[in-house]
């Protein structure tokens with residue numbers, strides 16, 4: 182595992198990413214729901230090819246952080262810089278086009294569509310032909326559609342899901358649905374991939390395989406990954422940097438080793454898990 | 457076997473396309489034969505163009521309600537705009553355009569375009585609303601269009617076109633002609649709609665919708681209906697696609713209106729009311745949301761049915777309602793649907809077995 186080095190603005194990222202600008206630079210982020218400070222003074226830095234983890238007890242505000250990063254919510258306070266650009270005021274679809282893709286804790290597939298179509302929808306902004314050529318079925322339409330399908334099949338093969346291409350997405354087994362969400366997110370060609378509890382509902386064997394997959398996705402596409410997960414074997418196994426959230430506030434940041442031995446974290450979260 | 461069940465029959469869409477086009481063409485040929493051999497009653501003959509118009513209206517509303525998943529109760533408004541625009545344009549151009557079909561096509565484009573533009577403008581604020589609110593606002597839209605057209609006066613003379621609102625202040629010169637006369641409606645319409653034109657227009661709309669569904673835009677629209685939050689998360693601009701689909705739907709409804717309007721010698725705004733909007737919605741719901749062939753069949757059957765039931769006299773509407781309820785029960789009944797799928801599967805298995813045993817015999 183890579184050594185972590187300090188960055189100019191408090192926080193650590195993997196050493197190999199230190200020469201490049203940060204992919205994600207969040208400062209003093211906060212959001213209130215009525216009187217509840219769901220997230221407060223949240224600060225996080227992620228390197229260009231880092232696998233980072235966001236952990237914490239139920240209701241800590243982890244998913245809310247994802248919703249803030251993807252502009253599903255607009256922050257009450259704070260700044261999110263993605264690849265140097267402010268995401269403030271952007272719509273979720275614009276944020277996606279900037280290069281952030283995500284999966285959902287409560288799976289949100291296009292259930293009535295085929296597995297292949299789910300991936301093709303993910304590729305929407307990269308399949309380029311005019312509506313006119315779609316109506317006339319010009320050679321360029323056929324070529325672009327075929328290229329898209331080939332690429333979609335290739336992405337599905339990352340998880341050995343090619344044979345499921347024609348199945349209805351809603352009828353997939355639970356684990357496959359989670360994997361399909363990742364494939365769909367990858368189809369948008371992101372620079373940052375946000376995974377909200379990707380191993381939820383998976384058995385240990387599936388989780389181990391998922392770990393391998395996440396790592397190989399990072400290596401193959403050279404992207405950054407931020408994941409929320411309650412399964413500590415996965416988090417400790419693949420994350421380089423980890424942030425721990427409790428009641429909307431960050432209570433610790435560091436390498437897996439540091440987090441595992443942090444008394445505050447053990448007190449607030451890990452202790453309960455391992456007891 | 458378990459896996460077989462999970463497979464979507466993607467070949468299905470292709471087959472559906474072919475059978476739907478085939479159905480419309482076969483219907484046309486059938487009706488033409490009836491007509492040539494003198495086996496079509498006058499009443500039925502009068503229904504031919506309206507049936508095509510209803511099919512187009514149903515297809516267009518299916519785009520909004522079935523495919524886009526937004527409930528609209530004001531579709532008659534777009535039909536009305538199309539009809540009166542088409543009638544106005546056709547009346548104005550009648551003296552200069554001698555070919556009926558050219559007149560029809562120009563009116564069609566004009567009616568569709570104006571309905572499309574209005575659909576776009578209405579869509580901007582309206583599509584932000586959800587569910588019930590959208591239904592209420594579109595309902596109001598339909599009524600507003602009705603009232604506006606009801607108070608509209610258009611005429612022309614050697615000095616050009618004249619418009620008036622609320623009161624007939626057109627003051628046309630000698631030899632001038634009124635095209636739309638407020639509540640009296642349009643009264644001297646060039647009847648240039650034909651059954652063939654109607655069938656071709658139905659085929660065009662089908663072609664357009666199937667191509668749309670087979671494109672990336674169609675996928676985006678289906679995805680939005682399925683899960684709009686997820687669609688946004690993969691970079692789909694929801695507002696833009698909703699607006700585009702709604703505009704296309706309005707355009708198509710407008711064309712249906714032109715076909716409808718140019719089939720009669722006179723039409724009044726009051727005919728394009730809530731009842732019409734609901735009728736179109738009934739076609740779409742009975743035919744199946746998102747099911748284009750269903751829309752066509754429902755529009756056809758439910759328009760012909762009252763005529764066929766005429767012999768029942770006073771009980772006609774009663775029988776009509778019973779048929780409606782029966783269709784609804786049948787198409788939405790889970791047990792019946794399951795029974796039918798099972799039968800289909802049995803039949804298919806039987807055929808595969810037969811084919812296999814046939815091959816075995818040969819080998």
Ligand SMILES: Nc1ncnc2c1ncn2[C@@H]1O[C@H](COP(=O)(O)OP(=O)(O)OP(=O)(O)O)[C@@H](O)[C@H]1O
Nearest residue numbers: 214217219237238239240241242243244245246286
């Ligand atoms: N849209 C909202 N309106 C009001 N309160 C909200 C909203 N979204 C989240 N919350 C609240 O914010 C808090 C944080 O929720 P969040 O879903 O981010 O937790 P989480 O860390 O993802 O938890 P879990 O591990 O259970 O997924 C919770 O108290 C939740 O009830």
Ligand SMILES: [Mg+2]
Nearest residue numbers: 243244245286
């Ligand atoms: Mg959560």
